[in-house]
Amino acid sequence: MKALVLAGGRGTRLRPLTHTSAKQLVPVANKPVLYYGLEAIREAGITSVGIITGDTGHEVREAVGDGSRFGLEVTYIPQEAPLGLAHCVLIAREFLAGDPFVMYLGDNFLVGGISGLVSSFERGGYDAQILLTRVAEPQYYGVAEIGPGGEILRLQEKPEFPASDLAIVGVYTFSPAVHEAVAAIRPSARGELEITDAIQWLVEHGYQVHSHLVEGYWKDTGRLQDILECNRMVLERVEPDVAGTVDQMSEVTGRVVLERGAVVENSVLRGPIVVGADAKITSSYVGPFTSIGPRCVLRNAEIEYSIVLDDSRVEGVSRIAHSLIGRNVEVSRAAGVSNTHELMIGDHSKIQVKA
Known part of the structure; x- marks a missing residue:
């Protein structure tokens, strides 16, 4: 057959x-x-x-x-x-x-x-x-x-x-x-x-x-x-496997997979989560049902129930949820005037922001 x-x-x-x-x-x-x-x-x-x-x-x-x-x-x-x-x-x-x-x-x-x-x-x-x-x-x-x-x-x-x-x-x-x-x-x-x-x-x-x-x-x-x-x-079925590095200031609970080369510093990870190889998570919160791709960087960020693809960066942004972030993407806090959104968005995109 x-x-x-x-x-x-x-x-x-x-x-x-x-x-x-x-x-x-x-x-x-x-x-x-x-x-x-x-x-x-x-x-x-x-x-x-x-x-x-x-x-x-x-x-x-x-x-x-x-x-x-x-x-x-x-x-x-x-x-x-x-x-x-x-x-x-x-x-x-x-x-x-x-x-x-x-x-x-x-x-x-x-x-x-x-x-x-x-x-x-x-x-x-x-x-x-x-x-x-x-x-x-x-x-x-x-x-x-x-x-x-x-x-x-x-x-x-x-x-x-x-x-x-x-x-x-x-x-x-x-x-x-x-x-x-x-x-x-x-x-x-x-x-x-x-x-x-x-x-x-x-x-x-x-x-x-x-x-x-x-x-x-x-x-x-x-x-x-x-x-x-x-x-x-x-993710409901993953078994914990921490092959990366977690510092003493971090808290990792639940079913968390941390692939080789991944680094977690001063952060909270609550499983089930998968973090790809050579990713770096610093001063951030990663909540349940989140997949972080290889070589991603999260800094001063909060994210849950989301997927972040390879080589992307999320910095200074709180409470991302129900999101799919592509490869080589940068998501960061806007500088300058408060309550201002600065966006560069491709065709056929869907963005939801708090008014």
Whole structure:
């Protein structure tokens, strides 16, 4: 069995971060989201992986390499434009050959892995199997209607009146029959070949299409609040590991990971927290559910429930929360007139300041 990992797309909901970085490489607990998916694929016993790349293909290649660090053999498949998930299957035909495969959206975060899905698919002898999860607001998702035996009856894309509360998760398993389906469908109104249309084609032509419910936690990490929630979920499970240096004036409590070379001086750290290698925290407070990337500097700052990416500096700023700060960013207190905000902000940014 093979895997097809989708690492293209433009990540418009995470701009401006994704103007310069692949959305699949945004870190959760200082590890890119994409890595969690690759690890889940390997844990399911799959080693041959094709990765679909787009505009950020060079960055994905640099981060993943040949896959050996994950125990995988990786083949890269460029997609010239985001023309739909079914189009990804279409252009991967040569790589997939006649093998069954898992299709995994690289920006999906799944606790519990996919071993259960893969085993169920192989035992059932299905032509396709879709991972589903129950959600509170199914009208915002692709939704599946299933029969009493778990068979897929119908798929709906963001329906006004959902037939169920079962949302489609971005992980699928397919037999080679899907190649006939993606060749038969036509682009949707938005100009894309939709994988839901291909699956519906399989259903209508008598193929065995089954469902599998998520065994753990799932999030699509396309939005800020989802990234922060995934970060929280991972940090809930970390074990304390202080490999860096903490001076006697500092207080470190709870589950705190301090990577090698990190330095904490005259500060308070309350876990769960991850602090990357060679970061420096001075006269600051770092609260729960915060990830500080490698080589970051925090000085006279307060931050919690946030993610700070590599090589950024936060100085003289109090009470940052619910924030995602990109790479090589400087956040500092404005000098001069009190109660004045001095901002240099890129396109498609979102900034909230106290009036």
